[in-house]
Amino acid sequence: MDAPGSSRPSVLARLRRGLLMTHTELIAKVGEAVKARVSADPKALEALEEALIGGDVGPATASELVEAVRQEVGRKGSADEGLVRRVLREEIERRLSVPAPAPATASGGPRVLMMVGVNGSGKTTTAAKLAARASVAGRSVILAAADTFRAAAIEQLEVWAGRLGIPVIKHRPGADPAAVVHDACTAAKARSADLLIIDTAGRLQTKHNLMEELSKIRRIAGREIPGAPHEVLLVLDAVSGLNGLSQAREFTKSSGVTGLVLTKMDGTAKGGVILAIVRELKVPVKYVGVGETAEDLLDFDAGAFAEAIVNG
Ligand SMILES: Nc1nc2c(ncn2[C@@H]2O[C@H](COP(=O)(O)OP(=O)(O)OP(=O)(O)O)[C@@H](O)[C@H]2O)c(=O)[nH]1
Ligand SMILES: [Mg+2]
Numbered sequence: 001m002d003a004p005g006s007s008r009p010s011v012l013a014r015l016r017r018g019l020l021m022t023h024t025e026l027i028a029k030v031g032e033a034v035k036a037r038v039s040a041d042p043k044a045l046e047a048l049e050e051a052l053i054g055g056d057v058g059p060a061t062a063s064e065l066v067e068a069v070r071q072e073v074g075r076k077g078s079a080d081e082g083l084v085r086r087v088l089r090e091e092i093e094r095r096l097s098v099p100a101p102a103p104a105t106a107s108g109g110p111r112v113l114m115m116v117g118v119n120g121s122g123k124t125t126t127a128a129k130l131a132a133r134a135s136v137a138g139r140s141v142i143l144a145a146a147d148t149f150r151a152a153a154i155e156q157l158e159v160w161a162g163r164l165g166i167p168v169i170k171h172r173p174g175a176d177p178a179a180v181v182h183d184a185c186t187a188a189k190a191r192s193a194d195l196l197i198i199d200t201a202g203r204l205q206t207k208h209n210l211m212e213e214l215s216k217i218r219r220i221a222g223r224e225i226p227g228a229p230h231e232v233l234l235v236l237d238a239v240s241g242l243n244g245l246s247q248a249r250e251f252t253k254s255s256g257v258t259g260l261v262l263t264k265m266d267g268t269a270k271g272g273v274i275l276a277i278v279r280e281l282k283v284p285v286k287y288v289g290v291g292e293t294a295e296d297l298l299d300f301d302a303g304a305f306a307e308a309i310v311n312g
Contacts, residue, residue: 015265015290015298016308026051027312030084045070048084055309056241058276065091089310095275096302098284101258110142110188112196112221112228116214116255117235118247119202122263122289124153126235127199128160130287132294135166139194144184145170146177146217147201157199164294167191177201177213178220185224198229205250214255233286235261241273245280252281263289266296271309 029051045066052062065088072087073079113130115123124147131141143161147153151173161168169184181198188196200217203210221228234257236244251257260281262274265288274285285300 015288016312026055026088026309030081030088030310052272055272056276057272058242058245058279061095061272061275061279085310089306092275092306092309093302096278096285096300096305098278098282100284100286109225110185110193110196110228111230112185112188112198112225113231113233114198114200114217114221114229115233115235115261116200116251116257117202118204118237118244118251121202121235121237121240121244122261123147123202123235124156124160124199125292126233126261126263126287126289126297127157127197128164129289129294129297131160131166131195131197132164133297134195135164140191141166141195141197142184142188142191142193143168144180144196144198146180146184146198148173148175148177148180149201153199153201160294178216181217181220182224185221185228189225196225196228205247211255218256229256231259232257233259233261234283235263236277237264238262238271238273239264239267242276245277248277249280252283257281257283259284259286261285261287261289262300266290271305274305 029048048069049062049066052065053059057065068091069084069087072083076083115127117123127143131143134141143157143166145154145157145168147157148171154170154173158168158170160166167187169180169187171180171183177200184196184198187193198217198221200214201210203214205211218229218232232255234248234251234255236248248260260277260283262277262285265271278285288298288300288305290296290298
């Protein structure tokens with residue numbers, strides 16, 4: 001995991017605290033499994049599997065992980081705690097190391113990033129965090145308030161933009177979001193911005209007209225700026241756990257998602273859900289949200305995440 005600036009320890013600490021529920025239970029079960037001599041006692045493996053399921057990794061991943069432990073223990077002929085942990089860590093890291101889709105060809109113009117997801121997942125907050133990050137790195141950023149459903153949604157983005165000193169392109173509430181995106185693309189080109197971040201309204205994947213609206217936004221962006229949107233981030237709330245999975249599946253199918261953001265990992269989230277999501281969607285996790293301030297965003301690092309889950 002990595003985060004900019006001096007806030008790094010506290011941000012990492014928040015992720016660790018968020019992962020604690022998965023970790024604590026898992027570690028207790030690893031200890032039990034080892035004590036009961038994994039190879040000899042299937043009950044110990046069952047307990048480990050239950051702990052993994054309790055951590056929201058999903059039944060399929062849980063059984064695969066336990067099978068990997070069983071095989072390694074069989075090969076080595078012994079099962080010390082270190083071995084079980086090593087197998088789990090390696091297997092978790094491997095599963096989370098999904099190659100990113102080929103990047104859209106660079107056009108030389110502004111890079112366009114679009115946030116999508118169901119209601120309340122953290123799209124606007126993550127858009128602001130990413131804008132803050134790019135701005136701190138010296139890149140010129142523009143935000144597009146393409147969530148025109150509610151006046152409050154536009155205001156929320158404006159508050160962030162004002163705080164960060166970043167321009168925001170907006171229309172009236174109820175306006176066509178694609179028109180906002182059109183204007184934002186024009187502004188981004190005219191001002192030679194490095195990055196345009198489009199905030200969209202939360203929507204359920206079952207609402208066909210709303211999914212169509214996303215397609216229209218994509219088309220408009222692509223017409224104005226070649227290759228846009230260069231990145232489509234599906235923002236998922238980790239707290240909703242496995243419930244969000246089927247929704248996410250439809251989103252990835254229909255809106256060309258290139259990466260995932262898992263938010264609210266600082267709360268009571270069971271971090272194991274990342275494994276279930278990546279297994280299903282086969283899209284890489286790019287960022288992890290660990291709080292509500294601009295700094296509370298981590299680059300996702302599969303190795304560091306596996307280490308934090310298994311070894312704390
Ligand atoms: N603790 C915590 N809270 C978060 C995180 N990300 C977002 N939130 C909070 O979650 C709530 C919803 O976040 P928004 O960014 O408004 O979510 P959204 O997806 O834009 O919501 P809609 O536009 O209504 O669909 C807000 O109270 C945020 O402060 C996170 O990583 N950790
Ligand atoms: Mg929003």
